[in-house]
Amino acid sequence: MAEKMLQFVRLQQRQPEKRDASERRDDWGEVYRPFAAEAAAQQASRCSQCGVPFCQVHCPLNNNIPDWLKLTAEGRLEEAYEMASATNNFPEICGRVCPQDRLCEGNCVIEKGFDAVTIGAVEKYITDTAWERGWVKPPKAVRERAESVGIIGAGPAGMAAAERLRILGYQVTIYDRNDRAGGLMIYGIPNFKLEKDVVVRRWKQYEAGGIRFRLDTTVGQDITLGELRQKHDAVLVATGVYRARDISCPGAGLGGVVPALDYLIASNRKGLGDEVPDFDSGALNAEGRHVVVVGGGDTAMDCVRTAVRQGAASVTCLYRRDKANMPGSMREVKNAEEEGVRFEWLAAPEAFFGEDRVSGVRAQRMHLGLPDATGRQQVEPIPGAHFNLRADLVIKALGFDPEDLPAAFNEPELTVTRWGTLKVNHRTMMTAVPGVFAAGDIVRGASLVVWGIRDGRDVAEQIHAFIAARGEAPAMAAE
Template identity: 85%
Template sequence: MAEKMLQFVRLQQRQPDKRDAGERRADWEEVYRPFAQEAAATQASRCSQCGVPFCQVHCPLNNNIPDWLKLTAEGRLEEAYEIAAATNTFPEICGRVCPQDRLCEGNCVIEKGFDSVTIGAVEKYITDTAWERGWVKPPKPAMERGQSVGIIGAGPAGMAAAERLRVMGYQVTVYDRHDRAGGLMIYGIPNFKLEKDVVLRRQKQYEDGGIEFSLNVAVGRDVTLGELRNKHDAVLVATGVYKARDIANPGAELPGVVAALDYLIAANRKGLGDAVPEFEGGALNAEGRHVVVVGGGDTAMDCVRTAVRQGAASVTCLYRRDKANMPGSMREVKNAEEEGVIFEWLAAPEAFLGGTAVEAVRAQRMHLGLPDATGRQQVEPIAGALFDLKADLVIKALGFDPEDLPAAFGEPELGVTRWGTLKVDHRTMMTALPGVFAAGDIVRGASLVVWGIRDGRDAADQIHAYIQARAECPAIAAE
């Protein structure tokens, strides 16, 4: 190990080569070029193999990161892939979209003084290599079980649960209201962060493994939850959260003021070759327009960088806190700045101005005050500090809340929390309805892909325990 690892003392951190900002503004390809094998092995060798790996501790999936870094440094890539895939259903996706600067890399023990190991880039390299060399196989169980599980939602949590349950031998059907599997991975995240064939090949892999996808099916409209409960031995609700948080400022109803998800879905559908009337008619197309995006999370970064690629005349991000308090990934902020996005820090929308359509955003300068009960500084307006930004397309990227699932599903017994998320027993992940489980953002609230994967895998284990307990004890099954 001494020969292959601990090389951080002599080797500098190096990310994969980043494409020039001018080049990437003109297309939808990913920002970073792939690692070459030698470069990936060299960067993996910088790992200190520490006794308490904080990278692993701070990964929601507790990935065995030091192990697959060591195997990569030694050129044992197939073994590295097996280790990565043992804990992560989609390592190639997490390598692309996880905010490593806040998770594994941000907690790397060599970060102070030597810069962290490039964990995300190596993870992406390992799994992309595995796909190229045919090491990624469809989920095949050692034995088939007679019981079936219905999963509502084909996003990260639903897909992760489906794969794990299929490996256990269950008959799995995934229901989704969209026409493609992947949830926000397919329609919410732009191509320059996650190319769509990366997601779609997983759907194909799962179908080859016997997982059935029932798409364009909305529960409550095309099928009832009761029908799914009668059809399957257990049901998992993994719908995610899609209800956009709105803003009540004057002029918010003006044409040209749109929700972030509507804008991103239109852009992604266009990239997939679909007919998108709202895009083709100009309502959800930033080309030639002055765009203002309100918000500071990763969704806001997706919107500003999408607008740049659509050929916007100008793109401004309006965020009420400062850069240090921005919830989005700092890498994404840096990429956006390189691509020409203007950031108006400590500024919040006061009103949207215009006649028949939005023409400007009136914004209020803010300052950070004393911390609140959570320890985060409060935001307070500066008296009289108003200014106007020219805008004929305003995108609201203020986050997402849960839809009213009890009403949508026609199941008032489904309990919800005060935030509108589904209420579950966190030990079993079961809702108030016997045999109906829930996982992912619909329980946790809007979060990361990696947390969705974690929740889906955990839910699969709880569903397995529930079904097996009923199979082994007739008294439980009769309840």
């Protein structure tokens, strides 16, 4: 047990033991081994207990990080878990998938000179310990209410809102078109970052707490938004964004040029034991192939590292900016480099070539020019600087846009922004349709799990205020 805090002056930063790249590239296990109790306490004791904790300020959930670090250092783990879960519905997930190097740890006061406190690893340790010791309980209503809320989407925003509303006593039903709850946490994020049983146990716990799940249910086909509005006192749209951005260059329609999410979903479904014809046929399987991934975000890193584990002959990441300007986590880049991924910085695809199926990529060298209106340097091609890459599988990881929900839901009164996201009153989080709220990526655009949790918690409070203001107590909605 740590003697006191501020131990960064004598203790070096230590992450949990990292599995060797030669070992982890051959399986789907998580990269880091669990923290030992003594090591977790020691690393927590490095916290400087700032008067103004920038780690907390830069956390989307404003987690009470210094407080639960101190409790961990003192061996008071159950209290540390209570503190962590007070502001975060899924601390065990955030501890695994949050880009801490860009958020809490990247803003740690001791980061310059002493290396940041290992906040994410300690958060994961606290919550995994809580699960092992039975401290994590299903959401329990303080007082049962007759009113009900329907939630469209079982991802981070929808599930976080569901938990908050259930604790407030509402009868909550989540509708999702997939056959499992979790959204991209279950289908988009690979096992080496987030093992699926971590998500499934939350889903099952929510069911035990009285939250109903209607899976394999597509709103607009199996049930209409109008029917949901009649059935529930409020409806939340938390569908996320799934439409892949495309590449407008010759050859983009060739076989073997595939969207990142299609590729990741196929891999995750196969790992879950599902029948995946496109994987079995080789269309979405990197085994033995020369793979080029286009993009530089966390999704691109998920794709390159998945391809390595599938046994690709080679894996190259093509990104039009340099390493310092990558939007993805630098830890993920380092992990990918260790696992054998080749990075072509300052390079963008100019064309894909092949007959019926892609066989290569013609790429253009780029350089960073003057900053644009946002302050980010513009990307400009270098005339005559071309090169070719062998590729029989190209994965497009350029980001995601919203689907056309007004058309999908057959609800023209739903209004959208110029980006296609749902337009809401940002004070109430309500859409143009009375009683229909929206939160998460479908409002803010493709973002992080932690922002989805934040939005879900916020919208739950707005839904509660909306129903309370009506002053009605209708009969409990029947299933």
